[in-house]
Amino acid sequence: MLKIYRPVLQVGTVKVIIGKEGERREMEIEVRKGEKVEDVMKKLGLIIDEFVPILNGEVVTELEELREGDTLEFVRVWSGG
Amino acid sequence: MVRCFCGERAVFNLEGRPLCRKHFTEWLKGEVRKELERFVGRDVLAVAVSGGKDSTTLLEISHEWARERGIKLFGIMVDEGIEGYRDRTRAFLENFCSSRGIELHVYEFRKEFGATLDELVERRDRKGLDIQACTICGTLRRYLLNKYARELGATKILFAHNLDDEIQTFFMNLFTGNLAQASRKGELAGVIEHELFVIRFKPLIRIPEKATAVYSLLRFPELPEVECPYLKESLRYRMRRFVFELENRIPGAKRRILEVYLEKILPLLRENARKFQKPLQRCSICGEPASREICKACELRMKLL
Numbered sequence: 001m002l003k004i005y006r007p008v009l010q011v012g013t014v015k016v017i018i019g020k021e022g023e024r025r026e027m028e029i030e031v032r033k034g035e036k037v038e039d040v041m042k043k044l045g046l047i048i049d050e051f052v053p054i055l056n057g058e059v060v061t062e063l064e065e066l067r068e069g070d071t072l073e074f075v076r077v078w079s080g081g
Numbered sequence: 082m083v084r085c086f087c088g089e090r091a092v093f094n095l096e097g098r099p100l101c102r103k104h105f106t107e108w109l110k111g112e113v114r115k116e117l118e119r120f121v122g123r124d125v126l127a128v129a130v131s132g133g134k135d136s137t138t139l140l141e142i143s144h145e146w147a148r149e150r151g152i153k154l155f156g157i158m159v160d161e162g163i164e165g166y167r168d169r170t171r172a173f174l175e176n177f178c179s180s181r182g183i184e185l186h187v188y189e190f191r192k193e194f195g196a197t198l199d200e201l202v203e204r205r206d207r208k209g210l211d212i213q214a215c216t217i218c219g220t221l222r223r224y225l226l227n228k229y230a231r232e233l234g235a236t237k238i239l240f241a242h243n244l245d246d247e248i249q250t251f252f253m254n255l256f257t258g259n260l261a262q263a264s265r266k267g268e269l270a271g272v273i274e275h276e277l278f279v280i281r282f283k284p285l286i287r288i289p290e291k292a293t294a295v296y297s298l299l300r301f302p303e304l305p306e307v308e309c310p311y312l313k314e315s316l317r318y319r320m321r322r323f324v325f326e327l328e329n330r331i332p333g334a335k336r337r338i339l340e341v342y343l344e345k346i347l348p349l350l351r352e353n354a355r356k357f358q359k360p361l362q363r364c365s366i367c368g369e370p371a372s373r374e375i376c377k378a379c380e381l382r383m384k385l386l
Contacts, residue, residue, distance in 0.1 A: 020306060063091070078307070
């Protein structure tokens with residue numbers, strides 16, 4: 001009998017925090033294996049230039065891959081120089 | 082993990098080149114130092130500072146650069162009196178300067194004009210005047226910066242306008258058709274030779290805004306990430322979002338527009354402006370430089386006070 005093997009896409013959950021103080025939002029988002037910060041940004045409609053991603057307390061780039069249990073915070077590039 | 086060419090974790094993606102904390106810091110400092118080398122000669126430098134991410138970045142880098150060369154540099158701050166905003170950034174800045182031994186001069190709207198910006202905006206609303214808070218603030222702030230920088234002996238004022246600011250301003254001037262204003266932009270802004278007028282210089286003009294935010298998060302953890310409450314009144318606020326979206330759709334657009342603007346458009350605008358430029362005169366009320374009989378700051382004061 002012919003068996004069809006399909007790759008299992010691992011799914012994990014990442015805690016996402018957007019903004020600070022009065023405008024803070026928190027949520028949990030499902031991510032697949034290999035998904036990056038920029039993929040989450042696309043899902044949430046966040047523009048790369050407008051947010052600095054902080055992964056588990058460290059500033060990272062949008063190219064960083066995510067793992068189950070990560071905490072991903074987005075600090076909005078605040079105006080005012 | 083995304084790595085820098087040196088193997089460390091990347092903190093900033095510089096147009097496809099991931100850089101770690103060390104190499105990102107070196108890149109940013111190097112870019113600003115290059116601009117300082119190009120435009121600063123035998124000068125006394127005043128850095129216009131607010132306690133925000135851009136001007137704190139500029140102050141740190143330019144202070145280090147000037148100290149190495151024995152060039153006199155000081156910070157100059159205008160406290161407009163915006164409750165919950167300027168008080169926080171001022172406290173941070175005063176602490177920042179005293180801990181690094183940087184000379185800082187602070188001037189307040191309340192002492193200079195008899196009212197804070199919050200009070201001026203209230204008066205605007207009571208009188209039903211159609212003037213944006215940013216227009217009141219910007220005009221009066223530039224007035225004080227020029228006046229006191231000159232009195233303190235500065236020959237250039239350093240402004241922390243970044244790449245995003247410059248592109249927003251470009252679009253705003255295009256949008257409003259203010260070509261005379263657009264002709265006074267660029268690295269050296271408002272270049273009108275006049276003994277009362279201190280030349281403005283923008284060493285962060287090639288640095289994207291996100292880079293100063295990352296630099297601040299890495300180096301100044303105590304810096305308050307607060308925004309001006311009047312920001313949302315302004316055209317700039319809407320332009321800011323437009324510029325973010327433009328860069329998202331066409332990566333590299335901001336840099337490209339800046340290059341075209343500086344190299345091709347600005348020389349034409351300046352040539353055109355020279356034909357119509359009237360010589361600066363002294364304001365008949367305060368004696369500061371003015372393009373008309375009364376300077377813009379005095380005109381505003383008469384309307385609001």
